[in-house]
Amino acid sequence: MSARVDVAVVGGGIVGLASAFRLLEARPDLEVVVLEREAEVGQGQSSRNSGVLHAGLYYPPGSAKARWCTAGKRELERFCADHDVPVARTGKVVAAVRRDELPRLQGLADRAHTNGVEVERLGPTGVLDHEPNLRALAGLWSPSTAVTDFGAVCRALAERVRRDGGAVRTGTEVVGIEQHPDHVRLTTTSGDVEARTVVACAGLQADRLARLAGTGGRERIVPFRGSWLRLRDDRTDLVKGSIYPVPQPGLPFLGVHLTRRIDGQVWIGPNAVLALAREGRGPWSLNPGDLRDTLRFPGLYRLARREFGTAVAEVWRDRVVRATVREVQRYVPDVGLADVCRGPWGVRAQLMEPTGDLVDDFRLRRDGRLLHVLNAPSPAATASLAIGAELRDQVLAQL
Numbered sequence: 001m002s003a004r005v006d007v008a009v010v011g012g013g014i015v016g017l018a019s020a021f022r023l024l025e026a027r028p029d030l031e032v033v034v035l036e037r038e039a040e041v042g043q044g045q046s047s048r049n050s051g052v053l054h055a056g057l058y059y060p061p062g063s064a065k066a067r068w069c070t071a072g073k074r075e076l077e078r079f080c081a082d083h084d085v086p087v088a089r090t091g092k093v094v095a096a097v098r099r100d101e102l103p104r105l106q107g108l109a110d111r112a113h114t115n116g117v118e119v120e121r122l123g124p125t126g127v128l129d130h131e132p133n134l135r136a137l138a139g140l141w142s143p144s145t146a147v148t149d150f151g152a153v154c155r156a157l158a159e160r161v162r163r164d165g166g167a168v169r170t171g172t173e174v175v176g177i178e179q180h181p182d183h184v185r186l187t188t189t190s191g192d193v194e195a196r197t198v199v200a201c202a203g204l205q206a207d208r209l210a211r212l213a214g215t216g217g218r219e220r221i222v223p224f225r226g227s228w229l230r231l232r233d234d235r236t237d238l239v240k241g242s243i244y245p246v247p248q249p250g251l252p253f254l255g256v257h258l259t260r261r262i263d264g265q266v267w268i269g270p271n272a273v274l275a276l277a278r279e280g281r282g283p284w285s286l287n288p289g290d291l292r293d294t295l296r297f298p299g300l301y302r303l304a305r306r307e308f309g310t311a312v313a314e315v316w317r318d319r320v321v322r323a324t325v326r327e328v329q330r331y332v333p334d335v336g337l338a339d340v341c342r343g344p345w346g347v348r349a350q351l352m353e354p355t356g357d358l359v360d361d362f363r364l365r366r367d368g369r370l371l372h373v374l375n376a377p378s379p380a381a382t383a384s385l386a387i388g389a390e391l392r393d394q395v396l397a398q399l
């Protein structure tokens with residue numbers, strides 16, 4: 001016998017949990033279940049990230065990222081305050097260290113202004129007020145950038161979903177999806193579930209879930225690993241908040257940054273190299289199926305042709321710690337090789353078009369009674385409650 005619910009959410013990462021929370025907040029009468037294949041919620045990207053609550057200055061005005069990042073950050077800060085999840089407004093300096101970065105820094109300031117995000121232009125001495133060890137030609141100060149522990153946010157969301165009458169079933173992998181006129185049948189590793197509507201928030205498996213439902217488009221998730229270095233504990237005083245480079249045009253990644261985390265550690269990274277597995281135990285884990293899928297995707301070769309130099313530099317810095325330290329010394333000259341050790345890593349779910357274009361904005365797709373979150377890269381953790389609100393509205397319109 002299968003369990004019957006109104007809404008089944010596939011994926012207990014921050015986006016899936018935020019959607020379930022939002023649904024129950026609006027309609028406590030609904031039966032909502034979150035199905036998560038791992039033994040705990042939030043074990044994927046949602047707890048392997050920089051932990052930055054982005055203010056929203058980078059994103060093209062009018063894009064879903066621009067709208068949902070600012071709204072989502074506000075709501076997440078409120079949620080954290082209400083649920084005893086620590087948040088620290090440590091602020092961030094985006095630093096220009098080369099002359100050719102100055103026009104791009106100005107472009108970023110203009111964009112922040114259009115997005116309604118507070119930033120302040122800084123000269124070479126102004127940056128020292130915020131980051132005394134930073135050497136830069138100019139900077140942008142974002143006072144509202146904050147840090148938190150998104151893994152703790154996931155646990156608090158799961159707790160709220162349960163308290164509000166929903167269910168969170170861990171150790172439950174969805175392995176089959178059948179659409180019927182009045183319901184969707186999910187085959188899972190712990191029994192079938194019949195739902196009036198399904199919201200799929202499967203992160204690194206988003207494209208596969210869509211294909212499982214028979215509606216996959218031509219785009220694919222291409223996994224990019226990001227690894228960090230860590231400042232040794234007795235050197236963390238070199239950084240007060242976050243120091244980011246001016247982002248490279250044409251790429252959705254923000255570049256290697258220094259971030260003081262909520263627990264006081266300072267992480268340097270993440271870089272971006274092609275991952276050999278979507279999920280794995282170590283940074284070099286290899287999953288033959290994942291690798292085959294990536295290598296068979298024509299978009300990868302088109303991107304590689306366009307960004308060959310960047311890809312080689314990223315792999316070089318990934319392997320040679322000294323190369324990353326040299327890069328960091330352009331911003332904080334006092335960071336030496338002896339001050340860092342290798343840190344953790346995480347894998348980004350990045351949607352790519354067959355043309356090789358990396359999909360920059362969030363992408364949701366409706367397919368009958370299924371709603372797929374196909375692309376939820378950074379700042380989706382920051383924006384999770386706003387993405388959840390959008391998913392809630394789409395689900396309620398259908399029920």
Ligand SMILES: Cc1cc2nc3c(=O)[nH]c(=O)nc-3n(C[C@H](O)[C@H](O)[C@H](O)COP(=O)(O)OP(=O)(O)OC[C@H]3O[C@@H](n4cnc5c(N)ncnc54)[C@H](O)[C@@H]3O)c2cc1C
Binds near residue numbers: 011175347
């Ligand atoms: C290196 C890195 C740095 C980042 N830094 C930041 C940052 O500073 N700030 C920020 O806002 N964002 C950041 N992000 C992005 C952010 O972490 C993600 O956008 C966000 O966590 C996505 O959440 P999600 O719920 O969509 O995916 P996930 O957290 O990956 O959750 C998906 C869940 O679905 C489950 N699942 C998959 N398939 C199935 C199935 N068949 N059945 C059941 N369950 C399934 C998985 O087990 C997983 O738990 C970063 C990401 C990375 C990787």
